[in-house]
Amino acid sequence: LLGVFTLYVDAGHQYRDEEAEALQDFAAAMATVIRTSRLQQDKALADIILENSSHGIIITDRENRIRWVNRAFEQVTGYSAGEVYGKTPRILASGRHGTDFYQSMWQKIRQTGYWQGEIQNRRKNGEIYPEFLNIVALKDENGQVQRYAGLFVDLTEIRRAEERIHRLAYFDTLTGLPNRVRFMDELGGLLKRARTAERVQRVIVLLIDLDHFNEINNALGREAGDALLRETARRLAKALDGCLLSRVERDQFLVAVAVPDDGTDIAAFSSGLVGRIRAALEPAFLLHGQELALQATIGLVAWDGDERDTEEELLSRANLALLDAKCCNRGGEAVFDEVLGREAEYDHHIVLNIRHVVERRELHLVYQPQVDSSGYLVGAEALLRWQSPDRGLIPPDRFIPHAEKRGVIGVIGHWVFEQALEQLTRWQGDGIFAPETFKLSVNLSPAQLIGQDVAESFARICEERGIAPSSLVIEITETAIMQASDVIRGKIEELSAAGFRIAIDDFGTGHSSLSRLHAFPIDTFKIDRGFISPIESGGKHLAIVKSMIAMAHELGQTVVAEGVENEHQFAILRNLGCEYYQGYWFAKPMAAHDLEHFHGSRKSPVSGIIVK
The missing domain is CATH 3.30.70.270 (Reverse transcriptase/Diguanylate cyclase domain)
Incomplete structure (x- = not known):
C-alpha cells in the first residue's frame, strides 16, 4: 500500500464511467510518482553508502568497461573516477598473475555468478599491492548479465602487520x-x-x-x-x-x-x-x-x-x-661422541630419579676419619653416597648439582643431617665416642643454606635426640662464603649462635679475602686437597699452604688438611703446624661399624700410621 486517495463529493453524487476511469488513472499516476520518489531516495541513500564505504567498489558494464567507482577505489588505486571511466579493470593488472589465473576466475563467474579471492594489483604509481576481491555478476529478470560489481579490501597494512608478527616470532630482533x-x-x-x-x-x-x-x-x-x-x-x-x-x-x-x-x-x-x-x-x-x-x-x-x-x-x-x-x-x-653420549645418559638417569632417592632408601652415609697430629681419631666427616640399583654407586659430585637445580637438596640435606645425628646419638649412647673428643662433620650446600631455616631445624633435631650442637661441625664451601650475601651471613651466624661449629670446606679454591673471612664466625679451615698434593715438590706450592695455615691461625681458627695421601705429606703439614688431617693415608670413607673398629685399633702416637 503506497497511500490512500480521498475525494470529497456532494451527497448522492453518482460517478460516471469516464469520471471513475479518470480517477483511477490519476491514482495510478500518483502511485508512480510516489514509487519513483522512494526509489530515488533509496538510490540516493545507496549512493551515499557506496560512495563512502571503506571498501573499494567498482561497477562495470557487461563488456567489463568501468562505469562507476567509489572514493575508496580512488584512494587505494590512486586513479580518479574520470581516469578509469570507460576503461577495463586490466588497467590495474600487476603482471603477477598468468592467463590461467584470469581464465579460471571468469569461468567461475560465468558458472556461479560469483568469485572471491586474493589478487595482486598495481596502483597508479606502479606499486603492487595485495587485495581481497569479491566479484558479483548483476543480472536482469531474464537472467542476463547487465553489470559486474567488484568489492575489494586493500591488504597492504594487514600483510605488513603479519610480517612484523612473523619476524618477531621467528627472527632475532637484534641481529x-x-x-x-x-x-x-x-x-x-x-x-x-x-x-x-x-x-x-x-x-x-x-x-x-x-x-x-x-x-x-x-x-x-x-x-x-x-x-x-x-x-x-x-x-x-x-x-x-x-x-x-x-x-x-x-x-x-x-x-x-x-x-x-x-x-x-x-x-x-x-x-x-x-x-x-x-x-x-x-x-x-x-x-x-x-x-x-x-x-x-x-x-x-x-x-x-x-x-x-x-x-x-x-x-x-x-x-x-x-x-x-x-x-x-x-x-x-x-x-x-659415544663417551659424551654415555655421560648424557648417565646424567639423564640422575635427573629422572633424584627426586625419589630418599623414599626409595637408595642413599646411605659413609664416614671418613679425621685425626690429630699424633694420629688419634678426633672426628669424622659424614659423606653421602647414592647406591642406584640400575647404575651402581653414583658419586655426590654428579648428583648434588642436579638435586640443587631441581629443588630437592633441602629434602636430601635434611635426611643426611638426621641420619648423621641418629648415628652420633648411637655412638655417644654406647660410649664409643665422647662429645668432648669426637666431632662429626656434616656438609651443607649453599642452596640448602638459603632455602630453609637450618639453624632452628638442626637445633630442634639435636634437642630431640639429646645431642649438644657443639658435637657437630657444619661444613660450608668457601664459594658460599664468597657470595657474602646478608642471607648467607645471617644463616651462618644463626648456626654458630645455636652452638654448631663452622668449618670452611675446600679452603683456597675461592680466593676469599682476609677481611671477608674475618666477618664470619668460622672455627675451622679445611684446606682443599688440590693444594695438598703438590706440597712435596716444595717451592710456591709449599709456600701457599704455609700461608694458608698461618692465616687461619692469625684468625684464631684450626686447620684440617684434606687429601693427605702419604707419610711425607703428613710430616710436612705437621711441621707447618696443621692440627688435623683427613685422607687415604689414614683411611678411606667407611661404614659406621668400620669406623668403630678403626677407633678401637692401635695407632702410633708418633707417625700417625694406623696399625691394623
Missing part, C-alpha cells in the same frame, strides 16, 4: 638472524631432505658460544655488547653463506649444514667449518674506540642419518659437546 624456533623448523626440513635424498646425506650442527661475553657486556655496557653481537652475526653470516645460522641465546649461535654426499670426509669438512668461524672472528672488533679480541668455544655434532634422531636431540648433543669444550678446552672445540 636479524633466525631465532631458535625458526632454526629448529629449518633444521627439521634439512634432516627430512637429507633422509629422502638419493644417498642419505650427513648433517653437521655447531653451537658457538662467545667466550667472556658477559664480562665484556658488563665492562663496556649493553649498547657495546649489542654492537658486538650484531657485528659477530654479520661476520658469521658472510663466512657461513649457504649454512643455516641462528642466534639462540644472548651469546650463542647455531649453525647447521648438510655435508655433500660426494665422498667428502666429514672430519675435514667439520674442521673447515670451524676454521671459517675462527677466521671470521679473528680480526679485532672495534668498540667505543677500543680494539677487542673475541674467541669462541664450539660444540659440534655430526648426524649420520639415523632415522630415530630428532632436531632436538642433535641440539642437545651439540650443547653437551659445548659444555665439554668449555670445561676442558675453553676457546677450542669438542665433538659429540
Whole structure:
C-alpha cells in the first residue's frame, strides 16, 4: 500500500464511467510518482553508502568497461573516477598473475555468478599491492548479465602487520638472524631432505658460544655488547653463506649444514667449518674506540642419518659437546661422541630419579676419619653416597648439582643431617665416642643454606635426640662464603649462635679475602686437597699452604688438611703446624661399624700410621 486517495463529493453524487476511469488513472499516476520518489531516495541513500564505504567498489558494464567507482577505489588505486571511466579493470593488472589465473576466475563467474579471492594489483604509481576481491555478476529478470560489481579490501597494512608478527616470532630482533624456533623448523626440513635424498646425506650442527661475553657486556655496557653481537652475526653470516645460522641465546649461535654426499670426509669438512668461524672472528672488533679480541668455544655434532634422531636431540648433543669444550678446552672445540653420549645418559638417569632417592632408601652415609697430629681419631666427616640399583654407586659430585637445580637438596640435606645425628646419638649412647673428643662433620650446600631455616631445624633435631650442637661441625664451601650475601651471613651466624661449629670446606679454591673471612664466625679451615698434593715438590706450592695455615691461625681458627695421601705429606703439614688431617693415608670413607673398629685399633702416637 503506497497511500490512500480521498475525494470529497456532494451527497448522492453518482460517478460516471469516464469520471471513475479518470480517477483511477490519476491514482495510478500518483502511485508512480510516489514509487519513483522512494526509489530515488533509496538510490540516493545507496549512493551515499557506496560512495563512502571503506571498501573499494567498482561497477562495470557487461563488456567489463568501468562505469562507476567509489572514493575508496580512488584512494587505494590512486586513479580518479574520470581516469578509469570507460576503461577495463586490466588497467590495474600487476603482471603477477598468468592467463590461467584470469581464465579460471571468469569461468567461475560465468558458472556461479560469483568469485572471491586474493589478487595482486598495481596502483597508479606502479606499486603492487595485495587485495581481497569479491566479484558479483548483476543480472536482469531474464537472467542476463547487465553489470559486474567488484568489492575489494586493500591488504597492504594487514600483510605488513603479519610480517612484523612473523619476524618477531621467528627472527632475532637484534641481529636479524633466525631465532631458535625458526632454526629448529629449518633444521627439521634439512634432516627430512637429507633422509629422502638419493644417498642419505650427513648433517653437521655447531653451537658457538662467545667466550667472556658477559664480562665484556658488563665492562663496556649493553649498547657495546649489542654492537658486538650484531657485528659477530654479520661476520658469521658472510663466512657461513649457504649454512643455516641462528642466534639462540644472548651469546650463542647455531649453525647447521648438510655435508655433500660426494665422498667428502666429514672430519675435514667439520674442521673447515670451524676454521671459517675462527677466521671470521679473528680480526679485532672495534668498540667505543677500543680494539677487542673475541674467541669462541664450539660444540659440534655430526648426524649420520639415523632415522630415530630428532632436531632436538642433535641440539642437545651439540650443547653437551659445548659444555665439554668449555670445561676442558675453553676457546677450542669438542665433538659429540659415544663417551659424551654415555655421560648424557648417565646424567639423564640422575635427573629422572633424584627426586625419589630418599623414599626409595637408595642413599646411605659413609664416614671418613679425621685425626690429630699424633694420629688419634678426633672426628669424622659424614659423606653421602647414592647406591642406584640400575647404575651402581653414583658419586655426590654428579648428583648434588642436579638435586640443587631441581629443588630437592633441602629434602636430601635434611635426611643426611638426621641420619648423621641418629648415628652420633648411637655412638655417644654406647660410649664409643665422647662429645668432648669426637666431632662429626656434616656438609651443607649453599642452596640448602638459603632455602630453609637450618639453624632452628638442626637445633630442634639435636634437642630431640639429646645431642649438644657443639658435637657437630657444619661444613660450608668457601664459594658460599664468597657470595657474602646478608642471607648467607645471617644463616651462618644463626648456626654458630645455636652452638654448631663452622668449618670452611675446600679452603683456597675461592680466593676469599682476609677481611671477608674475618666477618664470619668460622672455627675451622679445611684446606682443599688440590693444594695438598703438590706440597712435596716444595717451592710456591709449599709456600701457599704455609700461608694458608698461618692465616687461619692469625684468625684464631684450626686447620684440617684434606687429601693427605702419604707419610711425607703428613710430616710436612705437621711441621707447618696443621692440627688435623683427613685422607687415604689414614683411611678411606667407611661404614659406621668400620669406623668403630678403626677407633678401637692401635695407632702410633708418633707417625700417625694406623696399625691394623
